[in-house]
Amino acid sequence: MxxxxxxxxxxxxxxxxxxxxxxxxxxxxxxxxxxxxxxxxxxxxxxxxxxxxxxxxxxxxxxxxxxxxxxxxxxxxxxxxxxxxxxxxxWEPYFKVFEAKLTSVVVWVRFSELPIEFYDAFILKEIGSVIGLVLRIDFYTTSKTKGGYARLRVQIDLDKPLKQFYMRLLALFGWED
Missing domain, CATH: 3.30.70.330 (RRM (RNA recognition motif) domain)
Known part of the structure; x- marks a missing residue:
C-alpha cells in the first residue's frame, strides 16, 4: 500500500x-x-x-x-x-464508520422532589457528575423558580451500566438499603 x-x-x-x-x-x-x-x-x-x-x-x-x-x-x-x-x-479527523462507536449520549435528567437547598449550581454539578458530564443546568432550576424537580443535561457513557449510576446516587444521598 x-x-x-x-x-x-x-x-x-x-x-x-x-x-x-x-x-x-x-x-x-x-x-x-x-x-x-x-x-x-x-x-x-x-x-x-x-x-x-x-x-x-x-x-x-x-x-x-x-x-x-x-x-x-x-x-x-x-x-x-x-x-x-x-x-x-x-467531527474528528480520521473518522472511519467501520470502526466507529458512539459511546455516549446527551440526555435531560430530572431529579424529582430534590430538596430546595440542593438547587445550588455547584451541588447540582456534583449530583449530575455521578451520572456523567454535566453540560447544562436548566434555567428554572438555577433560578430556583420551580422546585418540583431539578433538571440537568448530562452526557452519559453508554458503556457503563445504568444501575451503577443509580447505586452511586443512592449512596450520595445516604439512601442505601
Missing part, C-alpha cells in the same frame, strides 16, 4: 471545511437519508446553509456554514426524530 505523507499545514488546510461538522447517527431504527435530513432541517431550523453527507453504516455528517447553528445543535438537545434518538458528536 502506498503512503502519502501530508505536512501539518496540508492537514490543517483540508480539515478546515469540517471544523463546523457533526457526526450523527439515529438509534433504534434505520431511517432514510432524505427523510432524516428533512426532519433535521425542520427540527434544527438552521439560519445558514447546512450540508448533509451520508457516510455509510447509518452515519451522517452535517456540515454547518454558521458557527451559531453548529453550537445551537451541539449544545442543544437531546435531539429526537420521531421517537428515535440522535447521537451527535463533533
Amino acid at each position: 502506498a503512503k502519502v505523507k501530508l505536512s501539518k499545514e496540508m492537514k490543517a488546510r483540508i480539515r478546515v471545511p469540517w471544523s463546523k461538522a457533526l457526526i450523527v447517527k439515529v438509534y433504534g431504527r434505520l431511517v432514510g437519508f432524505h427523510y432524516l435530513t428533512f426532519k433535521i432541517n425542520a427540527s434544527w431550523k438552521p439560519m445558514a446553509k447546512m450540508d448533509c453527507v451520508t457516510l455509510g453504516r447509518d452515519f451522517i455528517l452535517i456540515r454547518f456554514s454558521s458557527i451559531n447553528d453548529y453550537d445551537k445543535v451541539l449544545r442543544g438537545g437531546p435531539w429526537i426524530i420521531g421517537e428515535y434518538f440522535l447521537a451527535i458528536k463533533p
Whole structure:
C-alpha cells in the first residue's frame, strides 16, 4: 500500500471545511437519508446553509456554514426524530464508520422532589457528575423558580451500566438499603 505523507499545514488546510461538522447517527431504527435530513432541517431550523453527507453504516455528517447553528445543535438537545434518538458528536479527523462507536449520549435528567437547598449550581454539578458530564443546568432550576424537580443535561457513557449510576446516587444521598 502506498503512503502519502501530508505536512501539518496540508492537514490543517483540508480539515478546515469540517471544523463546523457533526457526526450523527439515529438509534433504534434505520431511517432514510432524505427523510432524516428533512426532519433535521425542520427540527434544527438552521439560519445558514447546512450540508448533509451520508457516510455509510447509518452515519451522517452535517456540515454547518454558521458557527451559531453548529453550537445551537451541539449544545442543544437531546435531539429526537420521531421517537428515535440522535447521537451527535463533533467531527474528528480520521473518522472511519467501520470502526466507529458512539459511546455516549446527551440526555435531560430530572431529579424529582430534590430538596430546595440542593438547587445550588455547584451541588447540582456534583449530583449530575455521578451520572456523567454535566453540560447544562436548566434555567428554572438555577433560578430556583420551580422546585418540583431539578433538571440537568448530562452526557452519559453508554458503556457503563445504568444501575451503577443509580447505586452511586443512592449512596450520595445516604439512601442505601
